[in-house]
Amino acid sequence: MKTTMLLLSFLLFALSTNPLLAAAQDAVLDSSGERVQTGVDYYVLPAVSGSGGGLTLGPNRNGSNCPLDVVQEQSYGSNGLPLTFTSVNPNEEVVNLITDQNIKFSAATTCVQSTVWKLADFDESVRRSFVTTGGVEGNPGRETLSNWFRIEKYDDDYKLVFCPGVCGVDDFCSVLCGDIGIFVDNGIRRLALSEQPLKVVFKRA
Template structure:
């Protein structure tokens, strides 16, 4: 009887002192596409509006007719257009799935007329006083120098696979960050630019 008690106590000690499994600790909730499949790192997707009738997928465009570069992120005018395909890269380069609420780089998988990357970044426009989503962002290298290049995909809306994109990077622990949701504001020519707004653009992801 004594040996049984000692064996049980020994088992309990090792059970409590053992670290959690790596698999359990590393488990994340992924973002899903419209077919219920997890978004894969480096695969191409279209980012489409949940609410139709107010523009289509996403594209790159100049901010006005007199300035051809840099290019800014905007919606296509026609709701039937999927726009340009994009790739998403988590802050952890070993992550195979795009994590919900994690820091990610978002990159257009398309050629650009400008000599710069097609990665997203937040850029302040002095003419309008607004924070636009522009291209030219650095991919990877998380830290203070790339703070404006990191976005998050968060659950939003009533649909099972409805999301929003937000800006609230966690790649710099000592940086003061102005967080906000990515929504739409209308340019002078009617272009639906993406930037930080009070109302997020609800989006869904479609495999390209």
């Protein structure tokens, strides 16, 4: 027992003092077990079989095509559109857990807005905040709070979270944190802040 405890203590110490080992533990892994890379196309897919398809772009709740909202494909097995991650830390080539990321669809649209995700203003009619597009890539700070998302572990898979930590030290920011889940709106599966997160995996495109 004493030998086991000593070995465990050594392993924990090695992990905490070896940046390469720590980085391997913090990295988000794709469906093949490889580390998710920034700037590389991935599909975000539901981890639970039969719970819809991949993520794509759809009309917003106002019935307008622009800006486009982030929605989930209805049919399981559909990959949706590929997207990329850009870390708040510009030198990071790997997507790490609990690190602010810009998420951007790798797709051309007829809208003048970008395909960078952002959290829209609170919708009083349904008491939800939805994920839409038109965000700004980079430039972390108070003015871009709504454009940053995180990935966290959720059981053996992952979940998307809105809880940006990009506010400058001299700024005062009020942030409403929450998991990203699905809100079914007239048959459209929209991404929104939710008490029930969407469990996801990442598949390299």
